[in-house]
Amino acid sequence: MNEKIQFKESKLQALEAGCRKNGFAMTVQRRVIMEALAERTDHPTADQLYDTVKGRLRGISRTTVYRVLETLVGIGVAQKISNPEAKARFDADTERHHHAVCSRCQRVSDIHDPQLNSLPIPAGEIGGFTITDYSINFSGLCADCR
Ligand SMILES: [Zn+2]
Ligand SMILES: [Zn+2]
Known part of the structure; x- marks a missing residue:
């Protein structure tokens, strides 16, 4: 298993544990968005992630992507890099x-x-x-x- 796949697997496990701990369901949206974020190292914005996952999740809305990202940050499996002059960016590396x-x-x-x-x-x-x-x-x- 290469490092990238290993990282993605570990993030999915952390997501599952985080959902369980917080009483959230491990939805397909949460899973796919976590995966898409863990695949990249360029600290994408929510809009960039939306462009990636809209091909993988039929009918997903931009709002759902924003909401799921906030959940991932909330349970500690992603971090948000806030910059007052630009859009927030997200990082799977915590x-x-x-x-x-x-x-x-x-x-x-x-x-x-x-x-x-x-x-x-x-x-x-x-x-x-x-x-x-x-x-x-x-x-x-x-x-x-x-
Ligand atoms: Zn530049
Ligand atoms: Zn980073």
Whole structure:
């Protein structure tokens, strides 16, 4: 089994466990959208995922894709990368990693760096907030836009 298929399988298992834990049904929509997200590493927007899954799920609406994505984020099997200047993007990789966001075309690439993964998290409360994790978004220009 290659790494990509393995990743997809592990995400589907996590989805099943997450649905069970939260009392949600493992619907075909949730399954197919999880699969489509796990297949890509380009951090697609909800609209891009809709374009992928509409060929696989007859009659699926854009609204359903948005709703299912929020559910996937809610049960912790996907993460949402919010950018105030652009549409939200989704990531099936929920392990700690960082992103480089192109300021021109909004492309999002992963940054895996052990040094960035071991920054000290401030202990205790900061302004009423207990920090549990972090993710860094770097901005700049991608290879195509440079
Ligand atoms: Zn770019
Ligand atoms: Zn990512």
